[in-house]
Amino acid sequence: MSDPLSRRDALKKLALLLGAAGVADAYAPARAAELPHLSPDDPNAVALAYHLDASTVDPKQFPTYRRGQSCDSCLQLQGKEGDPWRPCNLFPGQLVNAKGWCRVWVPKN
Ligand code: SF4
Structure with a gap:
């Protein structure tokens, strides 16, 4: 019972x-x-060519980069729209600059 x-x-x-x-x-x-801000000197950031400011990316050095690409327009960016520093799926435990960029940028749908 x-x-x-x-x-x-x-x-x-x-x-x-x-x-x-x-x-x-x-x-x-x-x-x-x-969370701490991801440094471009972090070994994982270096491996993915993370830049704090996408406008500083040299297209000759990174031919996949196109003007207008930034973390803000990347599918991997998480967090609240409009926040200057947000989580990225590729760099858990740290925040990336929404104006940044790395070589695995993927467009949002
Ligand atoms: S994966 Fe996307 S959001 Fe993350 S650092 Fe690279 S470009 Fe920025």
Whole structure:
């Protein structure tokens, strides 16, 4: 026979867990804003030719670069539209400059 109190307790605990997850999600943008900015000198950044400012990319050195490309128009950029520094799928735990660029730029759909 089932114990109605145990079931009620279990449902309360589940509700608390779901509530805590919702609160954690609410703080996700704030946590992202606290992440360090990716340095162009970071070895992973160097490997992907990350530039802080896309307008400084030399098209002769990086022939895949086209004027108008920037992190802001890249499919890999995450976070809030308009923020100057945002997460990128390729550089977890750091923020890239929305005006930046790297050699794996992919257009948004
Ligand atoms: S993958 Fe896209 S958003 Fe990330 S650094 Fe490269 S160009 Fe910027």
